Amino acid sequence: MAVARPVRVVIIGAGERGANVYGARLHTDPRATVVAVAEPDDDRRAHAVERFGLGDGAAVRSWDDLFAAPPDADAAVVATGDAHHVEPTLGALAAGWHVLLEKPMALDDADCRRIVEASEAAERTVAVCHVYRTSHLFSRLHEVITSGQLGNVVSIQLSENVAYWHHAHSYVRGLTRSSRVPMLLQKSCHDLDLLAWLAGAPARRVTSLVRPTELTEANAPPGAPERCTDGCPHQPTCPYDAVAMYVRLEPMLRDLGQHRWPPGLRAVAPALGKVRSMAQDAPLASVRRAAEWRRWPLTAVSDDPSPEAVTEALRTTRWGRCAWRVGDNDQPSAQTVDIEFTNGVLASFTLQTTSHRSMRQVRVDGTRGTAMGELAGLESWLEVTDHRSGRRRRQRFPLGTDGHGGGEAPLVDAFLAGVNGDDDGATSAREAWESHRIAFAAMAAASEGRAVDLQR
Numbered sequence: 148m149a150v151a152r153p154v155r156v157v158i159i160g161a162g163e164r165g166a167n168v169y170g171a172r173l174h175t176d177p178r179a180t181v182v183a184v185a186e187p188d189d190d191r192r193a194h195a196v197e198r199f200g201l202g203d204g205a206a207v208r209s210w211d212d213l214f215a216a217p218p219d220a221d222a223a224v225v226a227t228g229d230a231h232h233v234e235p236t237l238g239a240l241a242a243g244w245h246v247l248l249e250k251p252m253a254l255d256d257a258d259c260r261r262i263v264e265a266s267e268a269a270e271r272t273v274a275v276c277h278v279y280r281t282s283h284l285f286s287r288l289h290e291v292i293t294s295g296q297l298g299n300v301v302s303i304q305l306s307e308n309v310a311y312w313h314h315a316h317s318y319v320r321g322l323t324r325s326s327r328v329p330m331l332l333q334k335s336c337h338d339l340d341l342l343a344w345l346a347g348a349p350a351r352r353v354t355s356l357v358r359p360t361e362l363t364e365a366n367a368p369p370g371a372p373e374r375c376t377d378g379c380p381h382q383p384t385c386p387y388d389a390v391a392m393y394v395r396l397e398p399m400l401r402d403l404g405q406h407r408w409p410p411g412l413r414a415v416a417p418a419l420g421k422v423r424s425m426a427q428d429a430p431l432a433s434v435r436r437a438a439e440w441r442r443w444p445l446t447a448v449s450d451d452p453s454p455e456a457v458t459e460a461l462r463t464t465r466w467g468r469c470a471w472r473v474g475d476n477d478q479p480s481a482q483t484v485d486i487e488f489t490n491g492v493l494a495s496f497t498l499q500t501t502s503h504r505s506m507r508q509v510r511v512d513g514t515r516g517t518a519m520g521e522l523a524g525l526e527s528w529l530e531v532t533d534h535r536s537g538r539r540r541r542q543r544f545p546l547g548t549d550g551h552g553g554g555e556a557p558l559v560d561a562f563l564a565g566v567n568g569d570d571d572g573a574t575s576a577r578e579a580w581e582s583h584r585i586a587f588a589a590m591a592a593a594s595e596g597r598a599v600d601l602q603r
C-alpha cells in the first residue's frame with residue numbers, strides 16, 4: 148500500500164494560533180511537515196525557524212514575500228489577525244494550496260464571497276477553523292439531532308458566557324477592543340455556525356439587540372489611576388486587576404480549580420495559586436520552569452513569563468491599563484440574536500461578557516426529546532431526555548485541554564483528510580459563509596432596529 152507523503156504546510160502568521168496551536172500540532176504530526184513561515188515579527192519568525200527546523204530562506208517577513216516566490220507546498224495555515232485573512236487566503240489558493248483559515252473568514256459579505264468562489268474555482272479546500280463543530284459536546288449533539296432521537300427540532304437556545312477576565316483581556320485591553328471587528332463576528336461566528344449546523348438549514352430572518360460596554364471612564368471607580376500598577380486603591384477588590392490576572396493568574400487558576408478533577412488532585416485544585424507560588428520560589432530550576440505559564444493569555448502580554456517581566460509589561464504596555472479607563476474600547480457588554488431558519492427551527496443566542504467563568508450552554512428541544520449541554524473551561528457534558536419513556540442519559544466528555552472542548556485535533560484531522568482528497572467533514576468556506584451572513588445581518592438588525600430578511 149502506498150504511504151501518503153506528509154502534507155507540506157506553510158504557516159502564514161506565526162503567532163498564537165499559527166505557531167503555538169496549528170504549527171505545533173502539524174510539526175509533531177507524521178502526516179504533515181511545516182516547510183515555510185511568513186511572519187513580520189523578528190522574534191516570532193526566529194522562534195518558528197528554530198521550532199520547526201526550517202532551512203535557509205524558508206522564513207520570510209510577509210505573505211507578499213511568500214507569494215513572490217512560493218515554496219513547494221500543499222497547504223497553508225492562514226492565522227494572521229482578523230482584518231488580514233482575505234489576501235493571504237486568495238494568494239494561497241492562487242499558489243495552488245489548500246487553506247486552513249482562522250475565523251472570521253472575512254469582515255464583510257463581499258470578501259466572504261470572494262473566498263468561497265476562489266476556493267471552488269481552484270478546487271482547493273478552504274477549511275474554516277470552526278473548532279467547536281469538532282468538540283466533544285457539539286459533535287455528539289449533532290449526532291443526537293441527526294439520529295432523530297429528538298424528533299423534529301423546534302428550538303435551540305445557545306449562550307456564550309465570556310468570563311469577565313477573558314473579556315477584559317481580549318475585548319477591552321486587547322487588540323479586538325474596537326467594534327470595527329464586531330465581537331459577534333469575531334468571537335461568536337463559532338456559535339452562529341453551530342446554530343446553523345445544528346438547525347440543518349440556512350437562516351431566513353434575524354433580529355438582534357445590543358447592550359453597550361460597562362467598562363467606560365464614566366463608570367470607573369473613584370480615584371482609579373491609569374494603570375493597575377500605579378497604586379490603585381481598588382486593587383484588592385477590583386475583578387479586573389491586571390496584577391491578580393497576569394502575575395498571579397488568579398482567575399485562570401480558580402477556573403481550573405472548579406473542574407471535576409480525579410480524587411487525588413481534588414484537594415490540590417482549589418490551592419493551585421498557592422502551589423504555583425511555592426513552585427516559583429523553589430530552589431530547583433526545573434520546578435520553577437514548571438510553574439511558568441507559557442500559554443494564552445500570558446503569551447500576549449510578555450514573551451518572558453517571569454513575574455518580573457510580566458510586572459514590567461503591566462507598567463509599560465496596554466495590558467496594565469485600568470479596564471475602566473482604556474478609552475477606545477467599544478465592544479458590547481452583551482448581544483442577543485434571534486434567528487428563524489428556513490426549516491422553521493427557531494434559535495436564540497446570547498453573547499454576554501460578565502460570566503464567572505467562560506462557558507457555553509445549549510439546549511435543543513424537539514418533538515421527541517430534549518438535549519441540554521454545557522462546555523465550561525476544559526469540561527463538557529450532554530444530557531438527553533426522551534419524552535415518552537422519560538429516560539435520561541448524561542454523558543461526560545474527556546477534558547478538552549486544548550481550550551476548545553477537544554475540537555482542535557479532529558479539526559486538523561479533517562483538514563489533512565481533505566487535503567488528501569478524502570471525505571473530510573471540515574467546515575468549507577461555503578458552509579462557514581452562512582454564520583458570517585447571520586453575523587452581518589444581526590449587526591444590521593441591531594443598529595437599524597429591524598428584522599433582517601436573509602432570503603437570497
Ligand SMILES: NC(=O)c1ccc[n+]([C@@H]2O[C@H](COP(=O)([O-])OP(=O)(O)OC[C@H]3O[C@@H](n4cnc5c(N)ncnc54)[C@H](O)[C@@H]3O)[C@@H](O)[C@H]2O)c1
Binds near residue numbers: 208277
Ligand atoms: N478558531 C478559534 O477558536 C480561534 C481562537 C483564537 C483566535 N482565533 C483567530 O486566529 C487569528 C490569529 O489570532 P492570534 O491570537 O494567533 O493572533 P496573533 O497576533 O498572535 O498572530 C497573528 C500573527 O500574524 C502576523 N502577521 C501580521 N501581518 C502579517 C503578514 N503580512 N504576513 C504574515 N504574518 C503577518 C503577526 O505578526 C502575528 O504574529 C485571529 O483572526 C483570531 O480571531 C481563532
